[in-house]
Amino acid sequence: xxxxxxxxxxxxxxxxxxxxxxxxxxxxxxxxxxxxxxxxxxxxxxxxxxxxxxxxxxxxxxxxxxxxxxxxxxxxxxxxxxxxxxxxxxxxxxxxxxxxxxxxxxxxxxxxxxxxxxxxxxxxxxxxxxxxxxxxxxxxxxxxxxxxxxxxxxxxxxxxxxxxxxxxxxxxxxxxxxxxxxxxxxxxxxxxxxxxxxxxxxxxxxxxxxxxxxxxxxxxxxxxxxxxxxxxxxxxxxxxxxxxxxxxxxxxxxxxxxxxxxxxxxxxxxxxxxxxxxxxxxxxxxxxxxxxxxxxxxxxxxxxxxxxxxxxxxxxxxxxxxxxxxxxxxxxxxxxxxxxxxxxxxxxxxxxxxxxxxxxxxxxxxxxxxxxxxxxxxxxxxxxxxxxxxxxxxxxxxxxxxxxxxxxxxxxxxxxxxxxxxxxxxxxxxxxxxxxxxxxxxxxxxxxxxxxxxxxxxxx
Amino acid sequence: xxxxxxxxxxxxxxxxxxxxxxxxxxxxxxxxxxxxxxxxxxxxxxxxxxxxxxxxxxxxxxxxxxxxxxxxxxxxxxxxxxxxxxx
Ligand SMILES: Cc1cc2nc3c(=O)[nH]c(=O)nc-3n(C[C@H](O)[C@H](O)[C@H](O)COP(=O)(O)OP(=O)(O)OC[C@H]3O[C@@H](n4cnc5c(N)ncnc54)[C@H](O)[C@@H]3O)c2cc1C
Numbered sequence: 021x022x023x024x025x026x027x028x029x030x031x032x033x034x035x036x037x038x039x040x041x042x043x044x045x046x047x048x049x050x051x052x053x054x055x056x057x058x059x060x061x062x063x064x065x066x067x068x069x070x071x072x073x074x075x076x077x078x079x080x081x082x083x084x085x086x087x088x089x090x091x092x093x094x095x096x097x098x099x100x101x102x103x104x105x106x107x108x109x110x111x112x113x114x115x116x117x118x119x120x121x122x123x124x125x126x127x128x129x130x131x132x133x134x135x136x137x138x139x140x141x142x143x144x145x146x147x148x149x150x151x152x153x154x155x156x157x158x159x160x161x162x163x164x165x166x167x168x169x170x171x172x173x174x175x176x177x178x179x180x181x182x183x184x185x186x187x188x189x190x191x192x193x194x195x196x197x198x199x200x201x202x203x204x205x206x207x208x209x210x211x212x213x214x215x216x217x218x219x220x221x222x223x224x225x226x227x228x229x230x231x232x233x234x235x236x237x238x239x240x241x242x243x244x245x246x247x248x249x250x251x252x253x254x255x256x257x258x259x260x261x262x263x264x265x266x267x268x269x270x271x272x273x274x275x276x277x278x279x280x281x282x283x284x285x286x287x288x289x290x291x292x293x294x295x296x297x298x299x300x301x302x303x304x305x306x307x308x309x310x311x312x313x314x315x316x317x318x319x320x321x322x323x324x325x326x327x328x329x330x331x332x333x334x335x336x337x338x339x340x341x342x343x344x345x346x347x348x349x350x351x352x353x354x355x356x357x358x359x360x361x362x363x364x365x366x367x368x369x370x371x372x373x374x375x376x377x378x379x380x381x382x383x384x385x386x387x388x389x390x391x392x393x394x395x396x397x398x399x400x401x402x403x404x405x406x407x408x409x410x411x412x413x414x415x416x417x418x419x420x421x422x423x424x425x426x427x428x429x430x431x432x433x434x435x436x437x438x439x440x441x442x443x444x445x446x447x448x449x450x451x452x453x454x455x456x457x458x459x460x461x462x463x464x465x466x467x468x469x470x471x472x473x474x475x476x477x478x479x480x
Numbered sequence: 481x482x483x484x485x486x487x488x489x490x491x492x493x494x495x496x497x498x499x500x501x502x503x504x505x506x507x508x509x510x511x512x513x514x515x516x517x518x519x520x521x522x523x524x525x526x527x528x529x530x531x532x533x534x535x536x537x538x539x540x541x542x543x544x545x546x547x548x549x550x551x552x553x554x555x556x557x558x559x560x561x562x563x564x565x566x567x
Contacts, residue, residue: 044528084500087517097521101499475524 022271023047025478026262028249029278031059031427032463033455035232036470037276039098041478042239049272050241051264053248058229059278059427060434060456061463066416069364071309072225073418073426074434076325076351076368077218079193079209080464081109081126089216090464097471104231108356110218110324115185116404117329122185126217139182149176153215158207161442161476167203184334189213189327191336192349192370194461196301196435198337205459212462218324220356228463248428251289252277254448263289274478278455278470280429280436285446292447301433302338304420306373308394311414312365316352320406321367326350330400336372343393344372345400367408371397375420375431390417435461444473452477481560483553489560490552493529497522508550534560 025041027034030052041048056062061074082089084102095102115122122138124131132150136143152172173183187201190209195201201209221228237243244264251263252275261271277284282300285292312319329347336347349370354362371393381389394417398409420432429436440459444452454473455466481489487508494516495503501516512518526546527538536559538546545555 044532087498087500088519093519093521095500096498097525099496099499475521479524479528 022273023049024272025274025276026051026270026272027276027278028284029059029455030057030233030243030245031278031455032061032466033470034278035229035236036098036467037454037474038236038241039232039239040471040474042236042241043099044479045240046478048241049244049270050236051244051247051249051262053428054426055246057233058225060423060429061225062229062426063224063226067414069311069414070224070226071416075220075225075463076349077110077220078107078463079212079216079218081107081217081219090212090468091216094464094467094471098235100231105228106222107219108222108358111355111357112323113218113325114323115188115327117181117185117334118332120181120185124214128215131214135182139179142177142179142182145176145178149173153207153210156207158204169201169203169206172203181332184329187336188329188334188347192327194435194465195336196303196433197438198303208460208465212464220353222358249287252284252287252451254288254292254451255290257447258449259451274450274452276452276454276473276478278453281441281446281453281457282437283428283430284451284453288448299437299439300430301435301437302375302431304373304375304423304432304434305370306343306393306417306419307368307370308397308415308417310367310369310408310412312367312408312411313413314365314411315361316354316365316367319408319411321352322355324352324355328404330403339372339374342374342377342389343397345397347372348397348401350401369397369401373420375424378419378421379424386421390419429456444477481557481563481565483557485565486557486560487549487553490549493526496529497525506549509548511547512549513547534563
């Protein structure tokens, strides 16, 4: 038995690619190391509660009937109807900096109005920037584009505070680079967050993941769980098979890998020389989840997502310490338009974190450090927001070390390498990559990445 | 297969590709692209479905014949005329 394609990883990109291939009768097998599907966007169980790992919100919300948007494309390529995803829109989100706040909804004109009111002298520049974004071809798969965002933004907007406020959400939700952001990525994320917007599926990530996995299996795809790929066997620059952790060898015509670019090359046998020249991702996060005894809005938290900085200048970079408490993302899962309220209140807090620092802590210090960092992050948060410590009934935190452990991404880098391989090619002829390191990020992005790489390389 | 059979097949492919669209209102002589905003990804899907269901290859230079429903029918009917409609 020889497969047409073996897909490495049952995250969103791998599952989406698998559906496309199985749909057209390809013999396809997805091999997943972990015992759960989902990768960076999986879920876990603690004390009978199911928590999403990576879901604050799905970006790219567009209503039913819009088919040319990323969400519309994703749905039709995977042959789902909009209703199948059971998306519930956000109420309202906010970017909060000292003494200045910008609110936004899934209606872009609301945000434009906010900018006009809060930054009256910048609105003309902002509108011109929006014009540029609308006409910019950010989805071009050619690799030539090396434009960075800050210089472009400075040519339209003269107030550095507004620039930082615009960058804050876009960086947190989709930037692998420290300090600045590739301009094409800025455009992708600006569209995804401000022009389109946020929603959450009723039933959370388990619901969406099961929908994808079920479709893949019904179409005849094979899914192997709890048994990772140990080596990609690529003699003379061509893959012939992969060997799994249990030594099983699977013959295949091609491999599509979602584990990351360098991670993929590291698995190749014989070794692929290019490996050392690739930039490794560094940006990772610590996230804490707080189950509270009432609706977050009754504690003074009425926004869906808040991107905040406690300092006038926002710095997106790997912190010197374990975490950076000066900025973060706050997500209130309840504040989405669900048909029925969620059973419990849930507040999530995300901060930038340093993988190496977490990874080198001995076990007992690691546990203590989690507690200490969580407390520090809350102290910083409560300089801005009402205190909810007395209302917490359950809490949990994960760190870059957790992310590395469960997804295999080097440094627990949530957005992978800053250097994206947009065409998905590797030095090995029939080995391609999709997902995080191909360049489309987030839930919708990763899914589209799997679809487009399958279409481009494996279906023609 | 008759022209009407071929027409029904195209409609069923379109219904699969675009579950949220109202297929019944499609006009035979207006570009499909303008009626249910199909993009190049969707045309690939039509071609792939034809390959999967009937084992026929549409070369890229012939994609233009698939622009309207009437175009699809006149291009595909000769290729499918000896086929039985699968049950
Ligand atoms: C804390 C956090 C919050 C996030 N919040 C959001 C959000 O609110 N909204 C949003 O849109 N996105 C969010 N994201 C980002 C989003 O989750 C990712 O962009 C997306 O899930 C990436 O999917 P992927 O398929 O590219 O990669 P992955 O999900 O990483 O898939 C790769 C898979 O490969 C598997 N694998 C690795 N090595 C091997 C091997 N050797 N053999 C077999 N399998 C292997 C891994 O186990 C994994 O399942 C968040 C991520 C995190 C971590």
